[in-house]
Amino acid sequence: MRVPVALGIWGLLLTLAWVAVAGPFAEVTSSTEPALWWQLRQHALYLSGVWSIGMMSLVMVLSLRRPWMERPLGGMDQVYRLHKWAGIAAAVAAVLHWGAKESSGWIKDIWGTAARPARDAVLSWAVDWRGVAKDFGEWAFYALLVLVILTLWQRLLPYKPWRRVHRVMPVLYVLLAFHSLALMPLSLWQLPMGALMAVLLTLGTAAALWSLAGRIGKGGNSHKAQVHAVQLLGAEAGQDPLEVLCAMPASWKGHHPGQFVFASFDGLEGPHPFTIASAPGSCGAAPDGRALLRLVIKPLGDYTRALHAALQPGQQVRIEGPYGQFDGQGACARAQIWVAGGVGITPFLALLEARQKGVIKPENLQPAHLHYCTRNAAQDPLLARLQSLCASAQPAVTLQVHDAAQGQYLRPAHLLEHGAALDIWVCGPAGLGQVIHRQARQQRGWHVHQEAFQMR
Ligand SMILES: Cc1cc2nc3c(=O)[nH]c(=O)nc-3n(C[C@H](O)[C@H](O)[C@H](O)COP(=O)(O)OP(=O)(O)OC[C@H]3O[C@@H](n4cnc5c(N)ncnc54)[C@H](O)[C@@H]3O)c2cc1C
Known part of the structure; x- marks a missing residue:
């Protein structure tokens, strides 16, 4: 509704x-x-x-x-x-x-x-x-x-x-x-x-x-997890993204690819929303059998810029969720177009992992085309993984990289090439979503799906 x-x-x-x-x-x-x-x-x-x-x-x-x-x-x-x-x-x-x-x-x-x-x-x-x-x-x-x-x-x-x-x-x-x-x-x-x-x-x-009483987000939907591993994806702490693997307790009932959680690494700071950048089961398990899930966190503000120094394996993290219905699957009659900008690639990483060999796939998956907008493809720490996941995805996901450093910006014309009936799944900076929504108003067959998160 x-x-x-x-x-x-x-x-x-x-x-x-x-x-x-x-x-x-x-x-x-x-x-x-x-x-x-x-x-x-x-x-x-x-x-x-x-x-x-x-x-x-x-x-x-x-x-x-x-x-x-x-x-x-x-x-x-x-x-x-x-x-x-x-x-x-x-x-x-x-x-x-x-x-x-x-x-x-x-x-x-x-x-x-x-x-x-x-x-x-x-x-x-x-x-x-x-x-x-x-x-x-x-x-x-x-x-x-x-x-x-x-x-x-x-x-x-x-x-x-x-x-x-x-x-x-x-x-x-x-x-x-x-x-x-x-x-x-x-x-x-x-x-x-x-x-x-x-x-x-x-x-x-x-x-x-x-x-x-501070009870919102607590209770059955809140899980006491542990930071299992932290890795800087790149060379520059505070600029490149962090990959954080979290070991989930038995209370965690799993997630659907594309969902997000609220993670509290520090009680005083409170919860921040991050997409789960892995498919269920794709990160394996901790030695004690606890399921692992991956977060990819880009330093976009004061708190996330300092996280690389604050996070240690073994540390407690409260994970609330999962939430969201961003599943990258629309109507069979329409082409499925995925559009990611920067760290907005995280839900698509999870959706791509769910299309790999040996993973139990949701039914009726359709082929998709992914447009990935990056500032600088040569220095993008996630691009190699993305290319490899796309290459082995079943059903197929074709990848088109738009490298801003080379002046290759995503334009409405790129989306028009896919036909008139499209399901467009967008995750990225607000400006990217606005451009696509503006164009969609002129295209009757476009259905844009975006988690329109404005927490304020
Ligand atoms: C559904 C969803 C999924 C997201 N997934 C990812 C992801 O996978 N990887 C990633 O790097 N980033 C993700 N983000 C963005 C991430 O939550 C913010 O970058 C981060 O919270 C910024 O915190 P900060 O204190 O460092 O930045 P600040 O400079 O303090 O904040 C920058 C902006 O981030 C938002 N923000 C800050 N704190 C919160 C909060 N506690 N709750 C909600 N919004 C907040 C506000 O819009 C704010 O204006 C996601 C955001 C949403 C809403």
């Missing part, structure tokens, strides 16, 4: 539940103008409040990144996208909610308070908490706006401090949940709205507490 569709269905569900109990058109019956405006304000206040807390609850549940969420949405990248867009929708609804609340001043100035409806009754225990709940809602609203601006305006705050600041979200959610619980009028607690809100507030608060 596409993210806008999922978001639309969720918004519609919240609206229908509200319509069922609030019946806005039935109630706005007053013939006098002042009463009409006061009633409209009240409906706007409650509907926007329902949208905002409903979206925020969805945000909190999605933040748990449970593997079962991947199937309906088509991958963990889509779970992240829905999480982000539901957060933005919650903030927009919160602005409407705030606007509806503030509009009382304008209505009062124009029409006076004579026709103002009486204050709605709330749950009996909440009567004495009205003031506190209003204050909580207001502070959380301002903080939510600041956080959403910091998320969208990426230049204001680099990724790492943003991630730390983002951890305050569950606290804001708990404040907003209390605000909603205490101030939602009794009329909205009727079925089905009441039941929906009760479920949402319970699930959202449980997810927020889970997150605050």
Whole structure:
């Protein structure tokens, strides 16, 4: 399911539940103008409040990144996208909610308070908490706006401090949940709205507490592995990629080629996503029988640049996953085109290993054509392995290298040569994906598959 569709269905569900109990058109019956405006304000206040807390609850549940969420949405990248867009929708609804609340001043100035409806009754225990709940809602609203601006305006705050600041979200959610619980009028607690809100507030608060307790990514999907071997693929530490073999415990149930994990080598740093650059079983096993898997890590930032000095064989590493549905297999009627840029080759290494002799292959594999974009083929530490894997792949994978050092850039024309009906699997820098998506808008037969990871 596409993210806008999922978001639309969720918004519609919240609206229908509200319509069922609030019946806005039935109630706005007053013939006098002042009463009409006061009633409209009240409906706007409650509907926007329902949208905002409903979206925020969805945000909190999605933040748990449970593997079962991947199937309906088509991958963990889509779970992240829905999480982000539901957060933005919650903030927009919160602005409407705030606007509806503030509009009382304008209505009062124009029409006076004579026709103002009486204050709605709330749950009996909440009567004495009205003031506190209003204050909580207001502070959380301002903080939510600041956080959403910091998320969208990426230049204001680099990724790492943003991630730390983002951890305050569950606290804001708990404040907003209390605000909603205490101030939602009794009329909205009727079925089905009441039941929906009760479920949402319970699930959202449980997810927020889970997150605050640092439990996200722990549990059955988290594995205590060990660094088995570390090798620099090239001559220059801090510039060339590192190959890290991890010995997986018995709790690891294997992976599909093309999937990724979150790896925590250092508790303070937290998890980083890396693709598993090996097919199941292709790295063999450690002397004690534990399955090995390979990560290829390119130094792309401060942390990954220093990893070569920090990683030692024998060291503990927490591996969370596997996640993702990047399997390089589309419809039989379309040609399968793989496009990799730089370290974006890692999922294709795993897919290629799964096509080697002696490996149990997934069924119905199709031939594929791989376009590999590299900065400098002469110094590329992964190219020789890639060529050898392509040469022996079954079904066949033909390789075309685009060497930037020789001015051989990948152009849309290269992809057009494969025909009109294509499944294009892309992994690499954001710019590469954008170029292909742009071209795909003009080609009706192109289906682009990319794990659109934007963690922010
Ligand atoms: C699904 C997926 C698979 C990936 N597979 C590989 C791979 O196989 N090999 C490889 O070398 N790189 C891979 N990456 C990229 C890798 O995760 C980042 O290069 C690395 O986390 C950068 O960390 P840093 O602190 O050194 O860099 P920074 O300079 O701090 O960050 C650079 C960018 O990396 C991203 N990033 C940083 N920290 C995290 C984090 N904890 N979680 C998510 N994103 C983060 C942010 O977009 C950030 O702007 C993958 C990324 C994703 C999303």
